[in-house]
Amino acid sequence: MGRILGVVNQKGGVGKTTTAINLAACLALEGLNVLLADCDPQANASSGLGFQRDDNRHSIYDVLVGNSAADQVILPTTVDHLSLLPGSKNLTGANIELAGQEDRATRLRDALEPVRDHYDLVILDCPPALDLLTLNVLCAAEILMVPMQAEYFALEGVSELISTLERVRSAFNPQLTIEGVLLTMYDDRTNLAQQVTETLREHFRERLYRTVIPRNIRLAEAPSHGKPVALYDSRSRGTEAYFELAGEFMARNNIEAPRSRVRKIAASEKPPAEVRFWPYS
Numbered sequence: 017m018g019r020i021l022g023v024v025n026q027k028g029g030v031g032k033t034t035t036a037i038n039l040a041a042c043l044a045l046e047g048l049n050v051l052l053a054d055c056d057p058q059a060n061a062s063s064g065l066g067f068q069r070d071d072n073r074h075s076i077y078d079v080l081v082g083n084s085a086a087d088q089v090i091l092p093t094t095v096d097h098l099s100l101l102p103g104s105k106n107l108t109g110a111n112i113e114l115a116g117q118e119d120r121a122t123r124l125r126d127a128l129e130p131v132r133d134h135y136d137l138v139i140l141d142c143p144p145a146l147d148l149l150t151l152n153v154l155c156a157a158e159i160l161m162v163p164m165q166a167e168y169f170a171l172e173g174v175s176e177l178i179s180t181l182e183r184v185r186s187a188f189n190p191q192l193t194i195e196g197v198l199l200t201m202y203d204d205r206t207n208l209a210q211q212v213t214e215t216l217r218e219h220f221r222e223r224l225y226r227t228v229i230p231r232n233i234r235l236a237e238a239p240s241h242g243k244p245v246a247l248y249d250s251r252s253r254g255t256e257a258y259f260e261l262a263g264e265f266m267a268r269n270n271i272e273a274p275r276s277r278v279r280k281i282a283a284s285e286k287p288p289a290e291v292r293f294w295p296y297s
Contacts, residue, residue, distance in 0.1 A: 024160050045095065120151075203231055
């Protein structure tokens with residue numbers, strides 16, 4: 017059964033969607049079957065994978081309100097092994113339409129249950145708010161990744177998220193845990209970034225990812241071309257960072273990707289180097 021990862025932070029502009037897109041793409045390029053669910057009314061994860069706004073296209077909104085099953089809405093992407101459950105601006109209305117429903121907090125979890133076995137990992141991209149959509153993500157997810165910038169206000173946002181997490185855990189989802197905190201748009205030249213990093217390391221210890229995502233122009237450009245950065249510029253610092261994050265995520269969760277196995281087999285079958293002694297013949 018595929019695990020469900022929520023990429024969550026109620027603060028906007030911290031790299032949630034960038035992380036969701038590029039982590040999903042890197043894991044798929046490693047051979048894992050990945051589903052990315054765009055739970056944000058801005059639908060930036062969808063456009064970042066080349067799906068422009070289309071009011072006639074069914075989306076995760078239709079799944080949440082019960083008009084469609086998830087498997088009827090999921091779309092293939094240009095990345096092998098990566099599928100998308102697209103977002104829609106109609107998700108804004110879901111906050112109101114579902115407010116009076118008894119199962120309003122668990123709609124997403126129930127909708128994903130029939131399809132999660134088809135994937136190694138389901139990644140949920142969250143809106144920048146602690147609203148009903150985010151509550152659905154917190155109820156559906158097993159583990160959370162929290163992207164944040166190395167700045168003071170980001171620390172306040174994480175403390176608020178942890179408070180919300182505790183309430184959700186006690187009411188709806190006792191297994192929910194923070195898998196890791198990820199520093200994004202990182203500039204290690206500033207004293208503030210280093211101070212915030214040390215504060216986070218003291219608080220989160222091993223849950224703070226060793227990988228950091230640097231400020232990188234290619235990461236910023238890639239969504240306008242409808243591609244993850246690994247396809248837009250395979251040699252950029254952003255690509256290297258997200259492949260490193262994918263590797264660290266798999267190691268933490270004891271996941272071995274098909275391409276990792278292939279590399280191990282190839283390395284084990286490589287003949288040892290011939291030892292030659294002087295004088296060479």
